[in-house]
Structure formats: structure tokens, C-alpha cells
Amino acid sequence: MLIRVSPYMTLEVQHLTRRGEVYQLYMRVPVDLVSKYGTKFIRQSLKTKDQREALQKLKPLVAHYQAEWDRLRADDRSIPAAISTDARELAKLLAENEGAADFLFEPRRVAYAQQSADPEDTYHNADPSAYLKPEEAQAIKLLEDGALDKPFLSDALGLYLKLHQKGSETKFRQGIQREWKRLIAHCGDIPCESLSRPQARSFVDQLLRTGLKTTSVRRTLRAINAVLNMAFQELEIDKSHPFRLLKIAGEGADASPAKVPSMGQLKSLAAALETKESTTAIIAAIMLETGPRIAEISGLRVSDVVLDAEIPHLRIAPNEWRDLKTASSRREVPLVGLSLKAAHKAVKQAGDGVALFPTYARSRGNDSASAAVNKLLKPYGITSHSFRHSLKDRLREAGCTEDIRDAIQGHANGSIAETYGKGHTLKTMRQWLVKAKVT
Incomplete structure (x- = not known):
């Protein structure tokens, strides 16, 4: 299909067509696999009239079928995924309705046998796949093998x-x-x-x-x-499952290095954030000096921001709209510099509410917060997670020991001794955060 991307450019996109105004995937089944699909073509609605959305949906579907074809060729016992799922549903219906299989399939079995040179032998010995659709033949096999009683x-x-x-x-x-x-x-x-x-x-x-x-x-x-x-x-399945110890070709080679902003970038960003009143800017400002995960900030309750203590700090704990990544993520983190100023702004804006940032106080609200903050930070070439890497580097350069860095950022510490007692005090953590602060 030809896609016009500009007045001067047109691209040819494989496997994309339209039925009326709705886009469809359209792929020719390889000749050697037609018998497994029971059709020469695969048509699947992309359920959209939008060209951009259709192209986004097309890529994973094409990848799915190409990988499936590789698998079907590598394993003669395998069947296409859609047929496998349809076969199970059909087998359930046949099992629940006595005589349904004979009523539906016996005429086709008889007709197929009568066309052969030896009707009696063909009737008794022909593979059901010779006269039934792939999903029907697979349903019969599931019933004969008693597979419906096995865990799926x-x-x-x-x-x-x-x-x-x-x-x-x-x-x-x-x-x-x-x-x-x-x-x-x-x-x-x-x-x-x-x-x-x-x-x-x-x-x-x-x-x-x-x-x-x-x-x-x-x-x-x-x-x-x-x-x-x-x-x-x-379920006491007596074999190793096939995903065990599975290798990934080139694992790690495509990883992008973490983007860590320079001190100059951070100072420029801090100056810009200090003048802004938006929720997104306030979240970014709090993160800049404290280095948490974005969900830990966007999901805070107002009561988690303690400003009237000797050392103002955040209480990072699970709540009704977001959990924490690990047990060690539960902690208290001192507020210093720009983060302290931003926390005051956030509490003032929240008023008498329960959530510090009501827009993101919901299931998966952290995903929306991440997208919004990353959009704000895009001109600086960094993401919200860059603050986490940056603070770790600044603390390390200031001479802060690993156990205190872990306590501040909620990392699990490898030393069992560090799990005893009350952990590092707010006073100790604040001393190091002051040394590492940007503003």
C-alpha cells in the first residue's frame, strides 16, 4: 500500500490495506504452511481509520506472524496460535454437547472416504486434518488426548x-x-x-x-x-519448562548508556524550574535534589511531606494508588535546596486534598507523570531517571559511602549488618545531600 507522508514523499508499506476506511493487515501465508492455517491469506482488522495508529499496530503483528512461521517450520508439532486458541474453545463446546462432533464432522468424513480408492480404509484411518479445518482437527485431537483436563x-x-x-x-x-x-x-x-x-x-x-x-x-x-x-x-509437570535458561542473542549490546546531565545543565534546568508553577515542573524540581524514582514522587500523599520537622523530609511509603518497587524503597529522604522549595509549592497547591499531585493519584498514574516530565526535560536531552543517576554520581564525588547512597535512593544494600537498627538518620543523609545539591 502506498502511504503519502508529505507532498513530496510517498512510501510503499507492505502488508497494509484498507477495507472501506478501516486499515487491515494483509499477508500471504507461505505455501509450505497453508495446510496449517487452512487459508492462503491472513486478513486482520487493525480497528482504526488513523494512518499513524495503523502503522504502529502493523509492525508487532507482522513480527508475530513472521516469528510464528519460523516456529512452525522448526517444530512440526506446532500449530498457529489463533488456531490453537479457537480449537480449545471448540473442544469445550463439543465436550459439553454430546453427539455434536458426529453431527458436525461425520458427513465430511464419509464424503472424504467415498472419494478415495479404498473408502473403508480411508474412513477408519484418515487423519482428521485431511477433511476438517485446522481448528476442527485440533479440537478433535484435544478431545482424543484428554487434553481439556490438563492445565493450560x-x-x-x-x-x-x-x-x-x-x-x-x-x-x-x-x-x-x-x-x-x-x-x-x-x-x-x-x-x-x-x-x-x-x-x-x-x-x-x-x-x-x-x-x-x-x-x-x-x-x-x-x-x-x-x-x-x-x-x-x-501442577507436578515432570519436565523442565522450555523458557528455562533461555538465551537472548546480543543481550546487553543494544543498551543505551544512561544520560547523566552535567552540573551546568542541572543549574540551568534548576533556574528554569524555580520560576514555574506547573505540577510537572514541581515534580521535576523535587526529583532534582532527591534522586528518587518518579512514581515515588508523583504518588505522594500530602501527609508524606513533612515540612515542620527539624529536618524537612519526604516519607516514601506504599499507598492506595501506588506500591513501591522493593521493600528497601520505603524510606525517609531529607529535602534540600530546590527540592525543599518545590515541596512547599506542592503542599500549598494541594490545599486540603489527600494526594500531593491529584492528577497522578491513580493506578498507573506514574506512567502519565513520567511522560509529562520527560516531555518537559526533552530540550535538555535527559529524562526523569537522569536525576537518579546524577545524584548518585554527585554523592559519590562528594565522598558519600555506598550504604548512605543506598539509604537515600532506596537501593537494597548487600550488607546484612545494614538492615539492623534504625538505619541512617535524616541528619546524616541531609549532610551529604547538602554537599551534593545543585542549587
Whole structure:
């Protein structure tokens, strides 16, 4: 399909077409795989009339089918994901309605046998895939193998969320469900024990084809491994699951170095932020001197900002709209310099409210906060996470020891001794933050 990107430029985009005003994916199935799909073409609505949105949706779908084709060629037992999922639903219906399979499929079995040289032998011995659609043949196989009584991938996820200590937390559930949905979209909702190594490898290939960096792919694999480890253990599946110890080609080689602003950049930015009253600017200003994760600031309650103490500080703790990344993330952090001034602004603007920043006091509000702050910082060539790296560097240059740096930024410390007692005091942390402050 030709896409006009400007009055002077037109691009040809493969696998994109339109039905009426709605964009569609349109791909020709490789000749050697037509029998597994039961069709020569794949058409799938992108459910949008917007050209830009259609192009964004197209890339991961194309990557999905290309990776699936690689897998189907590598593993003769595999079937397309969509057919696998449809087959399970059909098998359930057939199992619930006695005689339905014979009513639907017997006429086709008989007709196919009668066209052969030996009708009786063909009737009794022909593979159902010869006269049924791929999803129908797979449904019959599931019933014959008794596979409906075995745990499927969707069952493994349900078990994991039921048994995991964070399984009831919305953000945790959504994160795991998002990664698991990717897996089922790739290989279908199949029995756990049917999951194969070729499927695991082609899943990684698909993620890489969509443009994900290897660090993001590894994050997805960690989530999938966690679910499978529990499922294979609890369901007593007597084999190693195929995602175990899976390698990612070129892992880490595509990582971009963290963007750490210079002191000159920070001073220029601080001067600009000090004059602004927007929520986004105030969040950035608080982060500049304290170096937290953005969710730790955007999700604060007003009561978490303690300004009337001898040492003004933030209390970073879980609340109803956001959790913390780790147990060591719960802490108190002194406010100094620009961050202290910004905290006063934030409390004043919040008034009698509960949330310090009401706009972001919701599930996944930190994602919106991150996008807004990063947009503000884009002219400086940095992101909100740059403040975290910058403070660590400034503290290190000031001579601050690792354990105090970890206490300030909420990193887990490797020393068991550091977990005893009350930890480092606000006074100690403030001394180092004053030495490292920008303003």
C-alpha cells in the first residue's frame, strides 16, 4: 500500500490495506504452511481509520506472524496460535454437547472416504486434518488426548496470581497479565506441557522484531519464567519448562548508556524550574535534589511531606494508588535546596486534598507523570531517571559511602549488618545531600 507522508514523499508499506476506511493487515501465508492455517491469506482488522495508529499496530503483528512461521517450520508439532486458541474453545463446546462432533464432522468424513480408492480404509484411518479445518482437527485431537483436563497456559496464570503474595495488587496483576497475554497471543492457549523450546525461541525472536531492546525482552522473560516455575512445580509437570535458561542473542549490546546531565545543565534546568508553577515542573524540581524514582514522587500523599520537622523530609511509603518497587524503597529522604522549595509549592497547591499531585493519584498514574516530565526535560536531552543517576554520581564525588547512597535512593544494600537498627538518620543523609545539591 502506498502511504503519502508529505507532498513530496510517498512510501510503499507492505502488508497494509484498507477495507472501506478501516486499515487491515494483509499477508500471504507461505505455501509450505497453508495446510496449517487452512487459508492462503491472513486478513486482520487493525480497528482504526488513523494512518499513524495503523502503522504502529502493523509492525508487532507482522513480527508475530513472521516469528510464528519460523516456529512452525522448526517444530512440526506446532500449530498457529489463533488456531490453537479457537480449537480449545471448540473442544469445550463439543465436550459439553454430546453427539455434536458426529453431527458436525461425520458427513465430511464419509464424503472424504467415498472419494478415495479404498473408502473403508480411508474412513477408519484418515487423519482428521485431511477433511476438517485446522481448528476442527485440533479440537478433535484435544478431545482424543484428554487434553481439556490438563492445565493450560491461562490456568497457569490464574494459579500464579492466586498463590503469589502480590497477586491481589492491581499493578502487579496488570503487569504479569500483559506479559502473559503476549505469550498466549504468540503460541495460543495450549496445555502447559505442550509448550516447546522452538515456541520459546520464536517468541524471543518476535519480541526483538518489534523493536524491543534486549533488556526489555529479558524483563518479559523473567515474568514468564516466574509463572512457569510455579506452575510446573505446583501442577507436578515432570519436565523442565522450555523458557528455562533461555538465551537472548546480543543481550546487553543494544543498551543505551544512561544520560547523566552535567552540573551546568542541572543549574540551568534548576533556574528554569524555580520560576514555574506547573505540577510537572514541581515534580521535576523535587526529583532534582532527591534522586528518587518518579512514581515515588508523583504518588505522594500530602501527609508524606513533612515540612515542620527539624529536618524537612519526604516519607516514601506504599499507598492506595501506588506500591513501591522493593521493600528497601520505603524510606525517609531529607529535602534540600530546590527540592525543599518545590515541596512547599506542592503542599500549598494541594490545599486540603489527600494526594500531593491529584492528577497522578491513580493506578498507573506514574506512567502519565513520567511522560509529562520527560516531555518537559526533552530540550535538555535527559529524562526523569537522569536525576537518579546524577545524584548518585554527585554523592559519590562528594565522598558519600555506598550504604548512605543506598539509604537515600532506596537501593537494597548487600550488607546484612545494614538492615539492623534504625538505619541512617535524616541528619546524616541531609549532610551529604547538602554537599551534593545543585542549587
